[in-house]
Amino acid sequence: MKNTYYITTTLPYVNAKPHIGFALEIVSADVLARANKLFGKEVFFNTGTDEHGLKILRKAEELGVSAQEYCNAQAKNFKSLRDLLNVEFDRFIRTTDADHKEAAQKFWKICDENGFIYKKNYKANYCVGCELEKTNSELVDGKCPDHPNAEIEIIEEENYFFKFSEFGERLLKMYKDNPDFVKPKKRFNEIISFVEQGLQDFSISRLKEKMPCGVEVPGDEKHVMYVWFDALVNYISTLGWPNEEENFKKWWPGVQFCGKDNLRQQSAMWQAMLMAANLPCSKKVYVNGFINIDGQKMSKSLGNVISPEEMVQRYGVDATRYLLLSMGSFGEDADINWARLDEKFNADLANGIGNLTSRVITLYKKAEFDLDFEKSKRKPFVDNIELEKSLDEGRFGDEITRIMKLVQELDRSIEQQKPWELIENEPEAFRESIEGLARGVYFIGLKLKPFMPETSESIVNSLEEKNKVKLFPRL
């Protein structure tokens, strides 16, 4: 079996700053990347930015700069998530990168040679917010339900089309053969029923004179590729496809992460495109829900936006990672506000992990013996079927709940054993109590590694070096 693990986020459009939903996506992918490294796998983690399409062109025009200048500035905001959220991606791909554009053109050529691309006149409703065509039945009061403030535009021109309609049976068979292909199950059922209803070919080009911001269609300089068609190819162009065959085979197929608004593109359109190019489908698609504020969609106009920067400023990097992962259950929408975040921070981190660690280390410092932690080092990640299973299902919350249970158990042990009363007269009982507590906290420290890497290191180091540590001061 291949001992490699490839994970990628979607590539967000650069027309806005990174929002909290993408922060959740990239942190989730980072947890999977880190955990798989701890399981002993070689890992490649991809993220980046989508820099083509009408939305970006209009934004650049509005600011009076070229699309490329605009993208260069914006891509930095996304790249900075690496430090902001401590995510260890291996490549940050931009769809304006030369190797990506070349790969997208090669991909197009193969699909074309295989007979899956044709040209026709077309008229469609188009939501610039989604950069997607909308059928009349998808519109609510003539508007896109996801972008009620954006006008639906009518596109009328001669375009290239992708024969999506030919892939219904093959997609359904692939889904049947891979019963874990989309997680959670609810989203899998949704995409199956979408495909079962019959697929429509979709347009994959735009007239360059109207929309110059895109990859040129090979052999037809009047057209550029539709933004989704080129962007989806990033999941393999980042691996060096088609030039670096060895590297591509080493990593592909990979695991993908996306938000629920991306379900169709990732688990149906992209898979059909791969089939059209004779390439293996993705391994798995994890689909996150949205993060709402007090039951409402986050939006600038409502003034209720919570940004990843604000969260990090208030709680720190690791606590932000923890809160993002634990405020909702995987695949469902999460509902947050500052009060709930504060409450969770204080309960789980300040009064939970932070307080326990500081109490146990204070007691351990009073002990005259030193503990050897060497042998416990790899333990939490060796053959941990339970953890592998919950991560595989995308249910990070399971492991976080297990960790918090350990914290509570150790808190109870301290109260029951009262080791501070044993120091003077019962050295054996004191030693036993401290050893149990310190090893317990050490184990928690190790277990936190994929979720809160810096906290994990602080806990482990402070026990090994018998030094005090202050984590998560109460707000």
Ligand SMILES: [Zn+2]
């Ligand atoms: Zn829309």
